[in-house]
Amino acid sequence: MPSPPQRLSQTVRKPQNKRLLASIHDVGPGSELAVLQLVDLLERRLGGPNFAMLVVPDHWGRHPLKADRAFQARLRAWSDRGIEMFVHGWFHKDMTEHADAAARFKAKHMTAGEGEFLGLDDATALARMLEGKALVEDVIGRESAGFIAPAWLYGEGARTALRKADFALCEDHWRVWDASTDAVLAKGPVITWASRSTMRTASSLAFAGLARAALGVLSTVRIAVHPGDVTKTSLLDSIDATLKRFAVTHRPARYAELRANP
Numbered sequence: 313m314p315s316p317p318q319r320l321s322q323t324v325r326k327p328q329n330k331r332l333l334a335s336i337h338d339v340g341p342g343s344e345l346a347v348l349q350l351v352d353l354l355e356r357r358l359g360g361p362n363f364a365m366l367v368v369p370d371h372w373g374r375h376p377l378k379a380d381r382a383f384q385a386r387l388r389a390w391s392d393r394g395i396e397m398f399v400h401g402w403f404h405k406d407m408t409e410h411a412d413a414a415a416r417f418k419a420k421h422m423t424a425g426e427g428e429f430l431g432l433d434d435a436t437a438l439a440r441m442l443e444g445k446a447l448v449e450d451v452i453g454r455e456s457a458g459f460i461a462p463a464w465l466y467g468e469g470a471r472t473a474l475r476k477a478d479f480a481l482c483e484d485h486w487r488v489w490d491a492s493t494d495a496v497l498a499k500g501p502v503i504t505w506a507s508r509s510t511m512r513t514a515s516s517l518a519f520a521g522l523a524r525a526a527l528g529v530l531s532t533v534r535i536a537v538h539p540g541d542v543t544k545t546s547l548l549d550s551i552d553a554t555l556k557r558f559a560v561t562h563r564p565a566r567y568a569e570l571r572a573n574p
Contacts, residue, residue: 332364332562334535341383342375346539357555361393362564366400366460369444373403384451386460393450396567401428401462402440427465438473457567458482481567488570497570498532505538505547520550525559533558
């Protein structure tokens with residue numbers, strides 16, 4: 313007599329070479345309450361602090377990390393628990409007058425005025441990178457995981473500066489790469505959500521649904537959430553469903569593993 317079929321939860325195993333990289337963007341004193349909510353969601357679905365945070369040193373010039381000792385202590389505690397910390401620009405605000413048409417298009421249509429490193433010259437970009445690196449590493453007491461530009465947008469100046477800033481990893485919408493060698497370590501679109509308009513929210517929900525069906529073949533799946541996501545129940549439900557789906561087939565992992573085991 314044939315044995316009864318095993319339940320799905322007993323037969324599905326996460327391949328060790330399939331990784332799930334999750335991150336919380338725009339972390340800083342001004343986003344603390346929303347970040348706490350996202351931490352709870354990610355920890356519940358990923359089985360602990362198996363994700364990264366992208367830290368903004370002074371979001372829009374209004375929330376300086378340097379001046380908030382309580383948030384510094386919270387950030388260090390998160391880091392001590394194993395959450396990776398990336399430097400995420402300095403202001404997260406684009407204050408450049410773009411002469412290049414392509415850059416103007418990206419600044420207008422790909423982000424709400426937050427592509428800080430899209431139009432910076434290499435000297436300014438390097439200064440902000442190094443200052444951000446020094447601040448974040450002083451706060452957490454260890455090396456940062458890398459640098460990720462606000463809105464994942466890098467101009468030529470930023471790319472030149474990255475080769476001098478001594479970061480380990482970088483990321484954009486389509487890839488993760490080794491900042492010291494430019495070697496691509498992971499490919500594929502990042503799954504993220506948008507809250508700033510009804511149309512963008514609908515579009516991001518549609519893409520997340522498509523991603524849950526189609527991106528399981530990737531060896532590395534990336535999921536990125538933002539503080540604004542907590543303002544809409546539809547986004548939180550979609551994030552939860554996406555984390556739940558990929559946590560079954562992909563092992564929640566650290567970005568640093570990409571360098572150690574590409």
